[in-house]
Amino acid sequence: MTLETLPHHQGDAAGLARLLARALLAGHWQPGDAFPKELDIGTHFDVSRNQVRNALTRLTSAGLLTRTAGRGTQVREMSDWHLLDPLMSEWMTGLINLDPQLIRAIYAFRFSAEPVVAGLAAEAADADDIARLEAAFEGMQKTARSPNARAQHAEYDVMFHDATYQASHNLVWRQMGHLLRPSIMALVHSSQHRTDTFDDSLTRHRHVLEAIVCGDVDAASFAAREVLRRTAIDLGIVN
Structure with a gap:
């Protein structure tokens, strides 16, 4: 899947992380899929590379993504997602299209x-x-x-x-x-x-x-x- 179907983001790294996490929780990208590159995310949402990195760090710490040198960023298997992480609960709040x-x-x-x-x-x-x-x-x-x-x-x-x-x-x-x-x-x-x-x-x-x-x-x-x-x-x- 691409970024084009996601709404534009205005805010900080936490808000960007929430938007991307909710897209993952809704199945916008599936386990094993390659996740968009930092540059593409920054360009699409018109945010700094530092904001993108901070957002991806949050998603990685919650078990949603894995980042490997030479392979880029991939969506982790659902069994690796930290579903009981308080941050994950925050992202899931109000989401009805899991x-x-x-x-x-x-x-x-x-x-x-x-x-x-x-x-x-x-x-x-x-x-x-x-x-x-x-x-x-x-x-x-x-x-x-x-x-x-x-x-x-x-x-x-x-x-x-x-x-x-x-x-x-x-x-x-x-x-x-x-x-x-x-x-x-x-x-x-x-x-x-x-x-x-x-x-x-x-x-x-x-x-x-x-x-x-x-x-x-x-x-x-x-x-x-x-x-x-x-x-x-x-x-x-x-x-």
């Missing part, structure tokens, strides 16, 4: 992790946690019927999952929930575009909430898995 391969990778992690997290939440959730979960679910319900409220619905959906991570009262999972928020939002937005109704999704989220409120670990884990099975259908991963 590369399909990346969507599958994020989904696979969530399918493995979130049933465990929901089970921990059923064991550890306190009154404040339950209040946050109930508020998020009520928001999902209120915005489910309005086509104009889909963005709000997505926010409440992500709030629900974030509240589940927080309710685990596990330091690592809580941090993981924070770092995963942009990627969860990206999957929620992607899945919304493939469904006309949220009725089934709401039912599945309600089961998660009820199981956590009741302190039923097995039921919470099962219900969280069923939420993600619905997500897989909406994403087109399964039929």
Whole structure:
């Protein structure tokens, strides 16, 4: 792919790095592809070579690119990307057109992790946690019927999952929930575009909430898995 399809950039090296990173995350260039040369990037975006180098350094440190003398710059394999790097989370925030391969990778992690997290939440959730979960679910319900409220619905959906991570009262999972928020939002937005109704999704989220409120670990884990099975259908991963 070329630079011509990307919007022009006005700003510093951090802004240029964000623009290029988001293009990579959206699949504009694929793993193994040669990345544009420094001179071409500078010319296209009308920025200094120093800004370009600083931007590429950020992308390299996040595992997106590899730079080798004599071979230039190449896109690294997705397995080498530092997806939990806070900088990567920042770049992913608000991005809804993730590369399909990346969507599958994020989904696979969530399918493995979130049933465990929901089970921990059923064991550890306190009154404040339950209040946050109930508020998020009520928001999902209120915005489910309005086509104009889909963005709000997505926010409440992500709030629900974030509240589940927080309710685990596990330091690592809580941090993981924070770092995963942009990627969860990206999957929620992607899945919304493939469904006309949220009725089934709401039912599945309600089961998660009820199981956590009741302190039923097995039921919470099962219900969280069923939420993600619905997500897989909406994403087109399964039929």
